[in-house]
Amino acid sequence: MNELVISSAASLGAAVAAGQVSAEEVTRAHLDQITEAEPQVNAFLHVATEEALAQARAVDARRAAGEQLGPLAGVPLALKDVLTWTKAPTTCGSKMLEGWVPPYDATVTRRLVDAGIVIVGKTNLDEFAMGSSTENSAYGPTRNPWDTDRVPGGSGGGSAAALAAFEAPLAIGTDTGGSIRQPASVTGTVGIKPTYGGVSRYGLVAMASSLDQVGPCARSVLDAALLHEVIAGHDPMDSTSIDQPVPAVVDAARHADVSGMRIGVVRELGGAGYAPGVERRFREAVELLTRLGADVVEVSCPTFAHALPAYYLIQPSECSSNLARFDAMRYGLRVGDDGTTSAEEVMARTREAGFGDEVKRRIILGTYALSSGYYDAYYGSAQKVRTLIIEDFNRAWADCDVLVSPTTPTTAFRIGERTDDPVAMYQADLCTLPASLAGNAAASFPVGLAPEDGLPVGLQVMAPPLADDRLYRVGGALEAALAEEWGGPLWRQLPELEGVA
Template identity: 65%
Template sequence: MTNSNELIRLSAAALAGKLAAGEVTSVEVTQAYLDRIAAVDGKVHAFLHVNTDEALAVAAEVDAIRAAGGAAAAELHELAGVPIAVKDLIVTVGQPTTAGSKILEGWHSPYDATVVERLRAAKMPILGKTNLDEFAMGSSTEHSAYGPTHNPWDLDRIPGGSGGGSAAAVAAFEAPLALGTDTGGSIRQPGAVTGTVGVKPTYGGVSRYGAIAMASSLDQIGPVSRTVLDSALLHQVIGGHDPRDSTSLPDPLEDLVAAARTGNVEGMKIGIIKELHGEGYQRGVENRFNESLELLKAAGAEIVEVSCPNFKYALGAYYLIMPSEASSNLAKFDGVRFGLRVLPKDAPLTIERVMGATRAAGFGDEVKRRIILGTYALSAGYYDAYYGSAQKVRTLIQRDFEAAFAQADVLISPTAPTTAFKLGEKLNDPLAMYLNDVATIPANMAGVPGLSLPGGLADEDGLPVGIQLLAPARQDARLYRVGAVLESLLEAQWGGPLLDKAPSLTESAPTDVVSTEAVSSHGGSH
């Protein structure tokens, strides 16, 4: 029997190696994760739906192919049989897709997102759908209509957002890999506060077909994992051109895995973004950031300071562009075609009144706030003053990046200004909540790729700190190259992966893998 407590703590790459060598079966691995979900997700609430039967069926199929040998076994993807969780903003056949909203409660998509098709083609068992801020609007996963997700490092704290469910699932060893979406930092900021790796690919590098849109010019699907190599492996699965996404890049995908496996920073110029550290950043965050710089310098990199003066306007411009696009994208939720329908109590019964009653009941406060803000910014007489001006600022931010990348191969900053804050601490102060994205938003505004990796623990509270790397558009491989080196240097300093230092969520975690008949009790939504 395989010790499942050890199994669930292996990286995706290590699991893939054991599966290929026949040391463990995919059914054993998948069941171990389902058992972990059953044991701890009542405390974490990372999942909105657990996909027990299908996940075990895919795992059994992979095991049968491997056991039979031959050409079919040789053609299996490296990650075949490695389980994964999917953010509940990405549509999946056979599972509900709610976007964390009451307006889509129980809704089943008739088609798979492109990234889900690619997971299925790689034969990766999908463990279920993870929690998020409603329609990805938030930085804490407190705006989910189904209750907040808790940070596995401290259950009284937020796991970041909007993709806190995916990050918490990986941090709590409920999944080795997950998919998230990043509009202003929703993969990277949760990665920072949960001690996981989160990557926002170059805009257009991963298909958005089947991701419920919030802000179409900013949204990007990307990997959530425990290691830089794991993210590269998953990115390689989901990336590449998709003719169904008009913004999908036609470029062939680089060998991201090779970049992560052969990382080297000697002779590289790494730029410190002057505007993204210092005043306003927690002392422990700054300390871990400075230590990372010293490690990179010792490894042969040249550290230079670059200035991006228009970054100070990024937050304001983002919170005009994003709500404007969101108000347009969410107009489809009208109570007529799909999802929730609420009928007004008194006559007359018109489409407008049905729409009003449905949206009032189905949307939460943060979604309503952003729809109102976006509709106002797009209204006659205000378009040029607000939305038009924000797009001009966006161009200035893109030019700042161009100038910075003329001086440095990659840029570096803290991922978030603070560690995870307490649940409820900023829930009634939207402006304070928005400031958590100050370091991550510029990458979305310019479409460049970003990677957050664990930088250590803050001195004040012992909670994870994230280090963010940014590269020019279409240079995702450069992120993995540098990220893998920094990760290795940091782990050598800590004496192992940061997540190994996280407090245990249960004193009675299952120790042995159970049979395939012992199906998890979390087979449905919760």
């Protein structure tokens, strides 16, 4: 395998800036890897070969002209196909938007391009980001590079799998209920959900507006921090964007130290129903944090036990409202219009053909929860539970700097294993939902392989709003200690895909 594709984003950016390698060489190496790996992985919905090479040449021209480049200039990145980019289709993994090329860039996309980061393509996802396995995509499932018979998590499985398959050293994901963290956990990568409002949502196709958050994905903690710094910050185009300085995430990653930190283990997010290997690696990670100088205590957050039902009322309700715009009248798919069919019939036929089963399931559930006579009983009650979860977090922050739990109760499950059991599928997000409902910063960091199946396990770290730097302190300290123990980072242990040199 080409050494360039297994290098960190930080080292590639430094090499490009120093003229040791060209951005075009780096980009071509990753495009070649995409060509080799995609038949096994299906991480990408669109590979922007010519546009990526043009971006890379522009970076090389800037360096040749003597311009000082940013730390990630010339580094390839995989963009989740729920963020708009005028150079490629934005489908959201749905037939409803097949072939749609947006007329504007998302703020995150624009910031990536301005930083000289090379977008190599758009990644696969569960349709409209609804799912925990990337099996709900209208364009086929993505497969986990650790074991291609297994899922890469969801909804952002394409971005996580692209990292694990060395198709890109950086990726962008979105996290509504765990769609960055859960894929990171089961692919052995790093996934960060910033504080809600910390990264602009302008140009992100909305699914659940009070929950959706864009965030960085990478193979190392420092790479994620460098990307976080690029995409974060206030944006007047997003009414929910926080007008506060970006936390010092890069400095925290470079000087990671948990000495004196008070770390809370959430009692309600551990134990029953967890795979033995997940529980074992989690306990080992907690013990390691103690050896690194952290003060580890157990905390109780009783209402976290109700996060799953609350989320699966709030998210479908907002989804029902947001997806009402896909009505066959303004843009997107239009089915059954022969000039005589009523608008209502065209709309019904279009939504039947354009939406997959999981999207329909959530629209129906959300519409019911918002309907007259049921709003207070369902949606209103779920919002009250959300408030109680926030209060539990606030009590915990009074005693702890961060909270930890397993990221997901199991390692990657087999493709098709849960497709007929939505409740079992939703259980994959059991640990990630409280932080999403509260809007806190949260992350998943790899902490080893489960002994029973040799698949990755992630540690979830949760921090108070606008304390995103604490995530990187913990993740960076763990990464350094574990790399010393393993003789290198976890992703160096990835098995090579069959047929990929």
